[in-house]
Amino acid sequence: MATGRTHRPATRSRGIPEATVARLPLYLRALTALSERSVPTVSSEELAAAAGVNSAKLRKDFSYLGSYGTRGVGYDVEYLVYQISRELGLTQDWPVVIVGIGNLGAALANYGGFASRGFRVAALIDADPAMAGKPVAGIPVQHTDELESIITDNGVSIGVIATPAGAAQQVCDRLVAAGVTSILNFAPTVLTVPDGVDVRKVDLSIELQILAFHEQRKAGEEAAVDTAAPAAVRRQPAATDQGPDGDVPAVMPA
Numbered sequence: 001m002a003t004g005r006t007h008r009p010a011t012r013s014r015g016i017p018e019a020t021v022a023r024l025p026l027y028l029r030a031l032t033a034l035s036e037r038s039v040p041t042v043s044s045e046e047l048a049a050a051a052g053v054n055s056a057k058l059r060k061d062f063s064y065l066g067s068y069g070t071r072g073v074g075y076d077v078e079y080l081v082y083q084i085s086r087e088l089g090l091t092q093d094w095p096v097v098i099v100g101i102g103n104l105g106a107a108l109a110n111y112g113g114f115a116s117r118g119f120r121v122a123a124l125i126d127a128d129p130a131m132a133g134k135p136v137a138g139i140p141v142q143h144t145d146e147l148e149s150i151i152t153d154n155g156v157s158i159g160v161i162a163t164p165a166g167a168a169q170q171v172c173d174r175l176v177a178a179g180v181t182s183i184l185n186f187a188p189t190v191l192t193v194p195d196g197v198d199v200r201k202v203d204l205s206i207e208l209q210i211l212a213f214h215e216q217r218k219a220g221e222e223a224a225v226d227t228a229a230p231a232a233v234r235r236q237p238a239a240t241d242q243g244p245d246g247d248v249p250a251v252m253p254a
């Protein structure tokens, strides 16, 4: 679901390309599922299919980790889980703060998937004084006045922004000034950050717009096939091919 990019060069200092880093969580998710089923080894083809990645790309990615698998046996699942987790920095606990505890912030706070992946929600912060002290996902919301001390006291380096767009830059500036160096931004705005701060942006509406583009293209291709086909096999409007008024067929008869 995550889109966007980090403000980093295309290759990390240890020589792992950013595109490979972006695929490591996909491998880890697939490997974790195999591990849960106690599958001991996996071939590059099987793992590539499970992760939705091309197998040659997977082998190249794993070569950056120094993991080459064993011919005829494949990769050791548990060892790869460990290797990728270590590479991603997931063998340590990462306290994160969520700022903006509205619909989205509360949903994120309630999401169990963070903790199971090593991300502990250390604090929930909101500007609304009426929310201060109210528990969300069992954690009392704290007021933004305390933002700096929360970051310092908890050694937080990762912040999640779920405020309205208009507040996001100011929240970002305060997080960065307090010591946060990685930000996951859900607000629909582009954040400006100094060098050394990574920002990743999540925007579900952009994902939907990309799907809409593909839907439109598929519809165009279908229409082209319909036009090219002999009249007898051209698609006729079905009962469900109705426009919003119910009387205009979405697929016009040829």
Ligand SMILES: NC(=O)c1ccc[n+]([C@@H]2O[C@H](COP(=O)([O-])OP(=O)(O)OC[C@H]3O[C@@H](n4cnc5c(N)ncnc54)[C@H](O)[C@@H]3O)[C@@H](O)[C@H]2O)c1
Pocket: 099, 100, 101, 102, 103, 104, 105, 125, 126, 127, 128, 144, 162, 163, 164, 165, 167, 170, 171, 185, 186, 187, 188, 202, 203, 204, 205
């Ligand atoms: N990226 C996505 O896919 C996605 C999906 C849904 C919503 N959003 C975005 O996430 C944000 C939150 O959406 P929502 O539906 O939860 O909104 P919401 O109005 O329910 O919640 C926003 C919260 O932010 C708090 N807030 C406002 N200014 C603040 C500040 N300066 N510091 C701290 N807290 C502050 C408000 O008090 C409120 O509790 C919006 O920017 C929205 O556009 C993004």
